[in-house]
Amino acid sequence: KREADFVFEKFLEYVFIISDVKFFATLGLNYIWIAFYYRYFNNDMNPQVLKKTSFKYLDSIIKL
Numbered sequence: 415k416r417e418a419d420f421v422f423e424k425f426l427e428y429v430f431i432i433s434d435v436k437f438f439a440t441l442g443l444n445y446i447w448i449a450f451y452y453r454y455f456n457n458d459m460n461p462q463v464l465k466k467t468s469f470k471y472l473d474s475i476i477k478l
Contacts, residue, residue: 448475
């Protein structure tokens with residue numbers, strides 16, 4: 415499980431990068447839809463509690 419978590423974390427870090435932002439800017443877009451799977455943010459066993467660590471991926475995209 416630890417290796418799978420590592421691979422998945424790296425995937426999220428590199429799935430949307432600065433070159434993507436530059437490309438969308440050339441298209442004249444002022445917003446884009448970024449899909450996030452709900453399980454990034456919560457657990458089915460405890461759906462009312464958000465995982466604070468998951469917001470680092472969303473924050474990193476917003477900062478681009």
